[in-house]
Amino acid sequence: MAAINLDNSQADMRLRDMGKPARLAPNYWPFVTPALFVIGAVIIFPWLFTLWMSVNRWTLGQSQSFVGFENYIRLATDFRLWESLWHTVVYTALSVVAPLFLGTLAALVFDTKFPFRGFLRGVFVMPMMATPVAIALVWTMMYHPQLGVLNYLLSLVGIGPQEWIFNQKSVIPSLVIVETWQWTPLVMLIVLGGLASMPREPFESAEIDGANAWQKFRYLTLPMIMPFVMIAVIIRSIDALKSFDIIYAMTQGGPGTASETINIYLYNTAFAYYDIGYGSAMAVVFFVIIVALSFILLMLRQRAQWSDAEGK
Amino acid sequence: MTYSTPRATRRTFLTAAAALGGATVLGIRPTLAAVDWKRFAGTTLEVNLIKSPRGDILLKYIAEFEALTGMKVNAEATPEQQQRQKTAIELSSGRPSFDVVHLSYHVQKRQFEKGGWLADISSFLADPALTEPSLKESDFADAGLLFAKDQKGVQRSLPFSVDYWIVYWNKELFAQKGLSYPKNFEALVAAAEALTDPSKNTYGFVARGLKNANTPVWTSLMHGFGMTPIGDDGALRTATPEAVEAAALYQRLMTKAAPPGVSGFNWAEAQSAFLQGKIGMWLDGVGFAPPMEDPQKSRVVGKVGYGVMPKGPKAQVAGTFGDGLGVAAASAKKEAAYLFCQWAISHDMGARLLQAGAGVPFRQSILEDKAVREGVKMPGDWLDAVVESGKISRLALPVIIPVTEFRDIYGVGLTNMIGGGDPAEELARATKQFQPILERSEKG
Numbered sequence: 051m052a053a054i055n056l057d058n059s060q061a062d063m064r065l066r067d068m069g070k071p072a073r074l075a076p077n078y079w080p081f082v083t084p085a086l087f088v089i090g091a092v093i094i095f096p097w098l099f100t101l102w103m104s105v106n107r108w109t110l111g112q113s114q115s116f117v118g119f120e121n122y123i124r125l126a127t128d129f130r131l132w133e134s135l136w137h138t139v140v141y142t143a144l145s146v147v148a149p150l151f152l153g154t155l156a157a158l159v160f161d162t163k164f165p166f167r168g169f170l171r172g173v174f175v176m177p178m179m180a181t182p183v184a185i186a187l188v189w190t191m192m193y194h195p196q197l198g199v200l201n202y203l204l205s206l207v208g209i210g211p212q213e214w215i216f217n218q219k220s221v222i223p224s225l226v227i228v229e230t231w232q233w234t235p236l237v238m239l240i241v242l243g244g245l246a247s248m249p250r251e252p253f254e255s256a257e258i259d260g261a262n263a264w265q266k267f268r269y270l271t272l273p274m275i276m277p278f279v280m281i282a283v284i285i286r287s288i289d290a291l292k293s294f295d296i297i298y299a300m301t302q303g304g305p306g307t308a309s310e311t312i313n314i315y316l317y318n319t320a321f322a323y324y325d326i327g328y329g330s331a332m333a334v335v336f337f338v339i340i341v342a343l344s345f346i347l348l349m350l351r352q353r354a355q356w357s358d359a360e361g362k
Numbered sequence: 363m364t365y366s367t368p369r370a371t372r373r374t375f376l377t378a379a380a381a382l383g384g385a386t387v388l389g390i391r392p393t394l395a396a397v398d399w400k401r402f403a404g405t406t407l408e409v410n411l412i413k414s415p416r417g418d419i420l421l422k423y424i425a426e427f428e429a430l431t432g433m434k435v436n437a438e439a440t441p442e443q444q445q446r447q448k449t450a451i452e453l454s455s456g457r458p459s460f461d462v463v464h465l466s467y468h469v470q471k472r473q474f475e476k477g478g479w480l481a482d483i484s485s486f487l488a489d490p491a492l493t494e495p496s497l498k499e500s501d502f503a504d505a506g507l508l509f510a511k512d513q514k515g516v517q518r519s520l521p522f523s524v525d526y527w528i529v530y531w532n533k534e535l536f537a538q539k540g541l542s543y544p545k546n547f548e549a550l551v552a553a554a555e556a557l558t559d560p561s562k563n564t565y566g567f568v569a570r571g572l573k574n575a576n577t578p579v580w581t582s583l584m585h586g587f588g589m590t591p592i593g594d595d596g597a598l599r600t601a602t603p604e605a606v607e608a609a610a611l612y613q614r615l616m617t618k619a620a621p622p623g624v625s626g627f628n629w630a631e632a633q634s635a636f637l638q639g640k641i642g643m644w645l646d647g648v649g650f651a652p653p654m655e656d657p658q659k660s661r662v663v664g665k666v667g668y669g670v671m672p673k674g675p676k677a678q679v680a681g682t683f684g685d686g687l688g689v690a691a692a693s694a695k696k697e698a699a700y701l702f703c704q705w706a707i708s709h710d711m712g713a714r715l716l717q718a719g720a721g722v723p724f725r726q727s728i729l730e731d732k733a734v735r736e737g738v739k740m741p742g743d744w745l746d747a748v749v750e751s752g753k754i755s756r757l758a759l760p761v762i763i764p765v766t767e768f769r770d771i772y773g774v775g776l777t778n779m780i781g782g783g784d785p786a787e788e789l790a791r792a793t794k795q796f797q798p799i800l801e802r803s804e805k806g
Binding site: 109110111112194195196197211213214215216217218221301302303304305306307318321322323324 | 443447450451453454473474476477479563571572573574621622623624625626627631634635638640763764766767770773774777778780781803
């Protein structure tokens, strides 16, 4: 340890300094202040203001009054909030799992060599570049029960017309199809990066040991790409949790409230009902949920890296 | 009482003319002078419009207003939903970025009143130096005045365009079944069901099924049962037997005669379906008519009938919506802004609005003008439906602050009914949910 090499006076000084708050030399402040100001203005202040709004009854065009935790108590008994939370969970889970599975599969395919691979990879990532609202409008037309091309295609193989986003039961899976179509390429790119960085030696050893393709995938490829898969899970989870544009443009949370996620409900509360106080309370709770989930996902990522380092 | 008329001689005439000329030179405005449109030349006006065919008409001819007044207009047009949010937030801040605001009466009227966001324009209307003599209160349809005046009867805006709900009907499909246009609700249901043939992908009726958008369909039907969602005393009447009957009628039409997936239909999906020629009737606003007669967009060109809302068991009512133009109370250029509003609802602009099928002016003199009517590109049926609807028009939505919540909460109930929910139970649940919101809205 470094302290062992110190002489007694230096060690005494270190001991004296321990427990005291670290001080910045005064000449550092001009460099730090602008950053602190920006962080305060764009992160700290909005959050403090949101917290303050959440403890007020505040509707646009009406007088505002302090109500303490009334908005939070209202949240607990708001059936529509709990319903929207459930929709958010289902939507997020499906929007992570489906692109993850298909994206990993696509990465494995594109990792092999075949004619026109580069061109096809370019085509595959195109949905990712499209504007969400434009995507939403095109898919809405495709989903139309009478005029949509999807029902026409189904009719060619003898399947009856579906109601897609126009039915309370099928609306979330139909929205997930759009989300999957758009974001599978992202997962593919991330996992493809992982596949490209894998060492070849373990695979050569496995071949010598007589491992079959499944064993090589299960015990070599999968553990080695797991950190990359976890990155994709984190990105997709956060993205799906805050998904708004596609849902709003396609269904506005309907039919009824069947696809109303917490984002849509929050938006309606704050900007359609102008109930700013209650909407702020909802935003605070949602923020806590996202932070907690991010924390869990980061922990999982750490574990995935650790597993990789240990060669498990 | 006797009146004596002064004798007009050449001398008195010359004396009066000289006096008038002298007064003008001295800058004294005669009491009955026409509007001085150039009075605010050099002023820059900020105008906030709704992006819609109506807003587009104003944008198209704004250069004419600038030439007429010498003012410069910075106009911004945003889609309806976003414009409502933007204007509410800006107006509540007390420092809006605009002088003139385009508002949807059926959603924003009470909110704007409660917030005190619009200037009182009564004095401008009474001022001959600011208002053309042809702009009279008696020229506006009753619904327009109801919209434009606040609860105390103070004029807060000028009614711009009205939207009556009519029934678009496919004459060809009706003829194939030997049916005629329904005169009452009973015949409406019978025709809708007779026209429905799922094996041919043909359905008798379509209307909005999507939450929020669907509520006006129900309230329009409710009027036919002699009921309004809120009584004069401010009490909710949404769980009354008449309201339930209207909901049951909605449920029947939307489940027995409408295409699959209708619970997710807003006006756009309903319109698309009707344009394909596979729908017998479509109940919606009169302003959605232009694509019907456009061969690029429609397969039913020349086959569409435009019918007035059939009679209900107790009344025949056309649900009415509308928008207007107001001057922001916080504006420092109120009179100049008022001139813009006046120009927007002028005879010429109203004629353009009507002739393009972009909207229907609230001013009767425009609707009754033969020359204007001749220039209307839409079929005569459409214009007749507009005029007849004006005679039986009633506000389709209650004038309350939480209109959006009203539409959302009851809209969810109506969507549930399409899925098989019991009308009475759904309305009772929605009423229980909406009651505290309504009470809270008027307390603040």
